Amino acid sequence: MADVVIAGGGPAGRALARACARRGLATVLIDPAPGRRWRATYGLWADELPSLPESAVACAPSSALAFGTAPHVLDRQYLVVDNAGLRTWLDGGHDVVAGTVSAVDHGGQGTSVRLEDGRVLAAGLYVDASGARPRGDRYEQTAFGAVLPAEDALRLVDEPDTAVFMDWRGTESGFLYVLPLGDGTVLVEETSLARKPGLPLELLAARLRARLKAAGLASRGREERVRIVLDVPVPRRGRTVPFGAAAGLVHPATGYSLATSVRLAEPVADSIALAWDRGPAAAASAAHGALWPSSARTVHGLRRHGLRALCGMPPELVPVFFDHFFTLPVPLQRAFTSGREDVSGTTEAMSALFRLAPWKVRKHLIGWPGLRRSR
Incomplete structure (x- = not known):
């Protein structure tokens, strides 16, 4: 029987699994595809996660800009995450099980976690870090991006090695996000700030291709699809502990969550460990309190x-x-x-x-x- 079973092998789940294991809790992480690379491009402000090691940073652009109807220099260091480095930093001390959760049954002294292939894991505490589910009644941020050679991206951004946080010029229905990736390429992403439901990715893809065509460019590299649920309410206390996007840790107005989830893993694991001797229900309540103080x-x-x-x-x-x-x-x-x-x-x-x-x-x-x- 594991002390803690965490469903979801993304950055949030792995950060919490590492933190729990470091506190002596026998921890199992359930990941549908443990060997799959993280394809999303993650960015954050450096002051949000000062503990992030250099090995987990792909690029630190020399400047960051935003455009409304005029340019604005953003006086904060913006970082692009190296996914392999981030994953290496977050791994260690916990077991990983390949699978997908199909059912969870909370008993008096623990929890049974059933996987789709019929296996059952016994857990003292169950954590859902599998993400927020898109629903028609929730606001979503959607985006469609393409990775271009850096020299091509200069037709869209005047200065090299510059992150454009948002660029509303030329459109009122969305903005362009431009991010150097540190390997000679740049991600350009047509983004819809928030809609309910989210703007279809096919429409954003058409807009991006039209924007690129107007600049004499074509999408030749990797493409990226983004769909972020923005307005998850504060979860109710219960025996299942949600974490990451499932816990509403996505900023409702910006769509960012990585730094928050990784930073909160340590205090949440502390709360679980301190309450462990009082039983699973007490540990779950303590985790919720650490996540959501007043x-x-x-x-x-x-x-x-x-x-x-x-x-x-x-x-x-x-x-x-x-x-x-x-x-x-x-x-x-x-x-x-x-x-x-x-x-x-x-x-x-x-x-x-x-x-x-x-x-x-x-x-x-x-x-x-x-x-x-x-x-």
Whole structure:
């Protein structure tokens, strides 16, 4: 019998498996395809995960830009993750089982985890790190990308070795994301900020190919498809412990989650280990408390309201909104994008943005709860 069984072999699941194993918990990770490479391109702000080793960094672009209706230099170091290096860093100390979970049965002293092939694993604690399921009633961020030689990407971005966080120029219905990958190639990605349901990938692919054709380019390399569920609510306490995207750790307004999931693995594992002697139910409750203290629940609610405000704006105003967001002082930008438990910083950022914005944008922000809190 394993102490902890974790379903999901992505970065979130592996980070928590490593952390639990380091605390002396017998840990099993269930991965549908343990040998499969991670195909997604992960990026993060360096200050979100200072423990990330150099071996897990593929590229540290010399500058980061954003374009609303005007260019903005982002005064934060942006990193592109080396997936193989990240995986090596996160592996170790736990067992890996190839399979997919079909059913989970919680008993008084433990849990039975049934796999699709009929095998059953006995666990003290079960963690679901298998991701958030797309549903028609949830907002999604979708994107379609292509990897180009760096010299081709210069037709889209004026400066080499530059990450473009978002570029709204030339379109009001989505933005371009441009990311050097550190190997002489660049990912260019046509992105839909948020819709319910998400914008179809086929439409984004057509938009990207049209954009490339207008620049005299063609997609010749690897393509990337992205679908991120944005507005997962705070999970209820229960015997199953959700983690990563399944736990709502995706930022509702940006779609980022990697740094948050990896960073939280350590305190969540601490909480499980400290409560272990009191039984599986106590360990599950402790893990939930470590994931969702009251400050994090408040900030998550503010961010979800921010998502809804953005989605309620006419498309032509969204670039204007981001023009003003990127003129905020960096500490306020960081508070909203990365301050998961920073209630005062998040409300201050929302209030400052409201004061800066023109009335045509402001009227769509009047219902922000952050404004009510700051008065």
